[in-house]
Amino acid sequence: MGxxxxxxxxxxxxxxxxxNDTFPVKNRYTAGVAGQKFxxxxxxxxxxxxxxxAACKLTFVPAKLFCEQCFAELDDWVDVGTTGILWSWTIAxxxxxxxxxxxxxxxxxxxxxDGLLVHWLGExxxxxxxIGMPVTAVFKDPGEREGSLLDIGHFKPVIx
Amino acid sequence: MSKKVxxxxxxxxxxxxxxxxxxxxxxxxxxxxxCYEDAGGxxxxxxxxFVACSEDFMEGISIADEYVPDQLGxxxxxxxxxxxxxxxxxxxxxxxxxxxxxxxxxxSAFSKAxxxxxxxxxxxxxxxxxxxxxxxxxxYFIAGLEMNRYxxxxxxxxxxxxxxxxxxxxxxxxxxxxxxxxxxxxxxxLQSDPLFSPLKYLDKSQDLDGAIVFxxxxxxxxYQYTDKPIWIKGLGWATxxxxxxxxxxxxxxxxxxxxAAQKAYxxxxxxxPRKEIHFAELDDTFSFKELQHLEALNIxxxxxxxxxxxxxxxxxxxxxxxxVSGGSLGVGYLHEANGLQRLMEVVLxxxxxxxxxxxxxxxTGLAFAWRGIPTATGAAAVLSSRY
Ligand SMILES: [Zn+2]
Numbered sequence: 001m002g003x004x005x006x007x008x009x010x011x012x013x014x015x016x017x018x019x020n021d022t023f024p025v026k027n028r029y030t031a032g033v034a035g036q037k038f039x040x041x042x043x044x045x046x047x048x049x050x051x052x053x054a055a056c057k058l059t060f061v062p063a064k065l066f067c068e069q070c071f072a073e074l075d076d077w078v079d080v081g082t083t084g085i086l087w088s089w090t091i092a093x094x095x096x097x098x099x100x101x102x103x104x105x106x107x108x109x110x111x112x113x114d115g116l117l118v119h120w121l122g123e124x125x126x127x128x129x130x131i132g133m134p135v136t137a138v139f140k141d142p143g144e145r146e147g148s149l150l151d152i153g154h155f156k157p158v159i160x
Numbered sequence: 161m162s163k164k165v166x167x168x169x170x171x172x173x174x175x176x177x178x179x180x181x182x183x184x185x186x187x188x189x190x191x192x193x194x195c196y197e198d199a200g201g202x203x204x205x206x207x208x209x210f211v212a213c214s215e216d217f218m219e220g221i222s223i224a225d226e227y228v229p230d231q232l233g234x235x236x237x238x239x240x241x242x243x244x245x246x247x248x249x250x251x252x253x254x255x256x257x258x259x260x261x262x263x264x265x266x267x268s269a270f271s272k273a274x275x276x277x278x279x280x281x282x283x284x285x286x287x288x289x290x291x292x293x294x295x296x297x298x299x300y301f302i303a304g305l306e307m308n309r310y311x312x313x314x315x316x317x318x319x320x321x322x323x324x325x326x327x328x329x330x331x332x333x334x335x336x337x338x339x340x341x342x343x344x345x346x347x348x349x350l351q352s353d354p355l356f357s358p359l360k361y362l363d364k365s366q367d368l369d370g371a372i373v374f375x376x377x378x379x380x381x382x383y384q385y386t387d388k389p390i391w392i393k394g395l396g397w398a399t400x401x402x403x404x405x406x407x408x409x410x411x412x413x414x415x416x417x418x419x420a421a422q423k424a425y426x427x428x429x430x431x432x433p434r435k436e437i438h439f440a441e442l443d444d445t446f447s448f449k450e451l452q453h454l455e456a457l458n459i460x461x462x463x464x465x466x467x468x469x470x471x472x473x474x475x476x477x478x479x480x481x482x483x484v485s486g487g488s489l490g491v492g493y494l495h496e497a498n499g500l501q502r503l504m505e506v507v508l509x510x511x512x513x514x515x516x517x518x519x520x521x522x523x524t525g526l527a528f529a530w531r532g533i534p535t536a537t538g539a540a541a542v543l544s545s546r547y
Contacts, residue, residue: 003342004342004344004348004352004362006177006339006340006366007177007178008177008178008273008274008366008367009178009274009277029289031290035290039290060405060406061405062291062405068401068403068406087309087408087411088305088306088308088309088312088412089305089308090301090305090308090356090357090358090359091304091356091357092297092298092301092304092356093353093354093355093357094355094356095298096280096281096284096296096297096298096299097278097280098280098298105297107295107297107301107304107305107356109305109309109404109411111408114408115405115406115408116404116405116407116408116411117291117405118291118292118295118302118305118404118405119295120295126357131308131309131312148290148294149290149291149294149295150294150295
């Protein structure tokens with residue numbers, strides 16, 4: 001251990017071990033009226049939907065039931081297509097337990113209309129990636145989709 | 161503010177990277193005892209109300225409010241819990257006094273990070289269950305996205321971010337409460353383990369255990385407890401949307417900090433923060449955050465912080481010293497107590513009790529805290545030794 005590291009977990013001091021290494025909290029979360037329809041479109045039709053607030057001139061992606069700016073209820077559903085622009089990206093070198101990933105993964109925030117989706121970026125290497133480039137969703141086969149964010153396998157650069 | 165509120169007492173437990181001998185409640189007891197001693201030996205029986213900051217998930221307990229009273233001397237007294245940073249707690253405690261009904265109010269926050277075995281899981285639970293969590297990634301990737309976007313929008317460099325770490329770890333060498341002081345340079349940071357590019361190991365602050373307690377008093381009562389009251393001049397706090405998908409502006413800019421500071425400056429009657437405030441202790445959870453926050457707090461314009469840092473403006477001998485204490489990068493990351501560590505340094509500096517790192521001729525200071533990934537919540541406080 002060098003001068004820049006410290007022991008920051010009591011278990012590493014070899015005095016106390018947890019009985020198991022799991023995090024036991026489990027729960028359910030309701031996707032909601034807008035979430036239900038958003039995921040249904042993803043699963044059934046391979047489409048990404050947003051909802052538009054005419055007053056604020058904003059199209060929220062993923063679709064929302066209400067506008068967080070003016071508080072209006074939203075029911076104007078828009079197919080925003082499956083290609084967006086790369087708003088930001090990162091190479092993740094660490095797993096959730098802070099261990100080192102065998103293969104680092106590319107993660108991206110993708111702008112679609114006025115919203116962002118966070119997802120993996122694939123079929124490219126870091127040298128090819130630039131903020132502002134167009135990227136497109138690669139969907140799983142219809143039979144494999146479950147109505148989840150993971151119905152999109154990843155995004156990939158649009159080759160022009 | 162129409163009426164004045166003063167800080168009249170300060171106490172803290174020893175900050176340590178592990179603390180397997182004491183419970184977090186015993187750490188708070190130590191800090192509270194020192195705080196009450198510092199405030200002229202006040203007995204908790206004479207204190208009117210108590211504000212405590214904590215999170216349920218962190219301590220492996222639930223309904224954390226019920227765990228508050230005894231270690232503060234608050235049994236059978238009015239108690240309020242704040243699920244947020246210590247500076248949000250400061251706002252609450254100050255408002256207690258501003259009601260005119262309460263003269264003495266205790267404020268506490270703590271970190272027992274060494275007991276938290278899976279912090280990334282706790283943070284994951286703060287991410288949207290349907291739009292972020294399914295990726296099952298370490299949620300600190302959000303810090304990588306935010307840093308990359310900030311560098312892109314402002315032209316700030318990774319080297320400038322690395323300089324923040326070098327400065328703050330260097331400052332920490334003069335602070336006996338700091339656990340992460342070190343003499344390092346930009347190269348050490350750039351060559352450290354990559355985490356979530358462009359974020360590296362030495363760009364990120366590391367955990368620390370500790371408890372901090374303050375005592376606040378009305379202006380009528382302040383001088384009964386201290387001859388060096390520190391006056392709260394302005395307070396502000398703001399929360400941006402929790403949805404990552406609605407953070408187009410908020411991914412590269414600390415919008416929450418901009419709004420919190422505007423409110424605090426307005427309340428304190430400050431027009432030119434860089435001139436009217438003499439130093440700042442502000443969030444540096446990640447090195448880039450110090451620069452991003454300086455710009456959002458209107459200490460300089462957007463994209464300017466990195467250049468001013470290179471010119472030495474934010475050094476402890478510079479025109480506007482930033483994180484003389486060492487910040488989170490040098491002292492350690494105290495979770496909900498981060499804001500109170502910043503407040504503690506501002507109070508010590510304004511009292512002239514900062515030891516080897518004491519700044520000359522400082523009268524007004526700024527404390528700013530951010531609640532960390534994945535939040536967009538910040539709180540600002542302007543304090544002064546002048547009434
Ligand atoms: Zn609207």
